[in-house]
Amino acid sequence: MPEATSSKRARFITFEGGEGVGKSTQVKRLLENLEKRNIKTVRTREPGGTSKAEAIRSFILQGRSESWGPGAEAVLFAAARLDHVNELIAPNLRRGTWVLSDRFHDSTRAYQGLTGGVDDKLIGALERLALDGHNPDLTIILDMDPEAAFQRVAAREIEEGLRQTGDRFEKEELDWHRRLRQAFLEIARANADRCVVISAEQPEDALEAMIWDTVSTRFSELSSEVS
């Protein structure tokens, strides 16, 4: 575990993991916890965060690029990221505002790279282009059994009237999500200074407390802020 760092520099924190693990919920809670301590913070997401990146998000999430294959999709995610970094992330960090992003470059490495089979050299080149040195200070990887995460998403969709039943994953789909989970764990191992893996299989409040403990230990300037 790296040493706690202390400075007034704004921090860039990303949340990663499979679908339904609770990233959006915890990004929101961390933002509230930081703001309670008078830390100016913005919350954003990927793909998206700026109008151009949101346009790319709709295009991809509507399935319009699926037939282009994971290589082309990796390029599209990187194009969205380039705008997101230039127009939102970098300017906020420069003016001293902390940035919390619901997914960032590790998602491309996990989904399109390690699980989708896109060559590591292309993934690396896209990272250098889109990040231009704006690496996250901390990445929290929320880890859980994908079948349990799927039940959470299904329950939400039933509640919203988007789905009738909480059917189980097809076996193939489940295998793919298991490989995705391993991909995030591999990224965490390869970037142990930056990434912290936290089990998402715990109640929201307990997870929030564990994330706060991780963040405030890592950035010791937080302990001097008024709660």
Ligand code: Z5A
């Ligand atoms: N993608 C990619 O392939 N390459 C890239 O480079 C990038 C993205 C950046 C984005 O989808 C898609 O793009 C995603 C990866 C791909 N693939 N898919 N599909 P998205 O942003 O729309 O979806 P998501 O990131 O997977 O988010 P999500 O499904 O909304 O999940 P979440 O944010 O992790 O979870 P949540 O919304 O906070 O919670 C899910 C439900 O569980 C909700 O009803 C909560 O109330 C409940 N919940 C949350 N926490 C708990 C706990 N602790 N216990 C019980 N229930 C909980």
